[in-house]
Amino acid sequence: MPRDTPYLKVADALRARIRAGDWAVGDKLPSRARIAEEYGVGQSVAQRAMERLIIEGILEGRTGSGTYVRRARVRRRMVRSRQREQHGKSPFASAMKELDHEADWECTSTARVPASEDIAERLAIEPGDLCVVTDYEFLADGLPVQLAKSWEPMAITDGTPVLLPEMGPLGKLGVVERMRSIDVNIATGIELPRPARATREQANLLGISVGDLVIEIERTYFDRDGRPVETANITVPDIRWEIAYEIRVDQPDS
Structure with missing residues (x-):
């Protein structure tokens, strides 16, 4: 899939910031609306980007609380x-x-x-x-x-x-x-x-x-x-x- 797909670009940016230490394990990410505003995309695009990182095991969603950086996988x-x-x-x-x-x-x-x-x-x-x-x-x-x-x-x-x-x-x-x-x-x-x-x-x-x-x-x-x-x-x-x-x-x- 081309990397210029908007949600993939946002996912790449969020992933890079997590790896750089902007958010540590257990930290709560900004809201979907704030991420959408920061990257100049719609909230649905921001949501897809965050879902992508959830699938990858980098983030986890907590019902009624928000989205957090997940502890690294140990397989x-x-x-x-x-x-x-x-x-x-x-x-x-x-x-x-x-x-x-x-x-x-x-x-x-x-x-x-x-x-x-x-x-x-x-x-x-x-x-x-x-x-x-x-x-x-x-x-x-x-x-x-x-x-x-x-x-x-x-x-x-x-x-x-x-x-x-x-x-x-x-x-x-x-x-x-x-x-x-x-x-x-x-x-x-x-x-x-x-x-x-x-x-x-x-x-x-x-x-x-x-x-x-x-x-x-x-x-x-x-x-x-x-x-x-x-x-x-x-x-x-x-x-x-x-x-x-x-x-x-x-x-x-x-």
């Missing part, structure tokens, strides 16, 4: 790898341990939930077929890291000790270990990441602002016959984490 790398599903414990716990974080999570499971059309398509079942749905909030050192919602067909787990994912003898060990215990061997998984903006509910749970960039990961696990056995939506706040995928390359026999 960690979250490595997603199929190998972490084979460690005999939660892949999330394994990932956080590598980063010297204490992992924990809270969850709520509901059985006998009819599958919606989109979930039925992902699980290769009929709409209305019953599932166990589990909502997760994952924590590192007591702070929220990611959210997840998973669906498992009750036709697979009903009547087994692993019907509810986080209860029973294999609770908190992850879906791979749980399914293996009832002779359902997960062989492959597909993850589809997409950028999105945080909803109010997601923002409240993750401790971020409404509209902040998040990564939505649609994950589905398949058994050796290619049957989907679990699907999940995972939400990671982009302001705190970047997603990296580890790819294992099999070596030829020597």
Whole structure:
């Protein structure tokens, strides 16, 4: 986009002033009307410029208060790898341990939930077929890291000790270990990441602002016959984490 676009020119000027120290972290910026007057633009242009810097993570808006300089982003790398599903414990716990974080999570499971059309398509079942749905909030050192919602067909787990994912003898060990215990061997998984903006509910749970960039990961696990056995939506706040995928390359026999 050309840099002579008015709102981009104002955004560039504000960004430069913040970097020069005209406003420190936590300082409140002048009102939209004052910025518009100072740069000789309309208030809508000033608003777009400030929204641009909010998206970039330089500013933050506080409802009923104004716009403030935001603390610089500190982002960690979250490595997603199929190998972490084979460690005999939660892949999330394994990932956080590598980063010297204490992992924990809270969850709520509901059985006998009819599958919606989109979930039925992902699980290769009929709409209305019953599932166990589990909502997760994952924590590192007591702070929220990611959210997840998973669906498992009750036709697979009903009547087994692993019907509810986080209860029973294999609770908190992850879906791979749980399914293996009832002779359902997960062989492959597909993850589809997409950028999105945080909803109010997601923002409240993750401790971020409404509209902040998040990564939505649609994950589905398949058994050796290619049957989907679990699907999940995972939400990671982009302001705190970047997603990296580890790819294992099999070596030829020597």
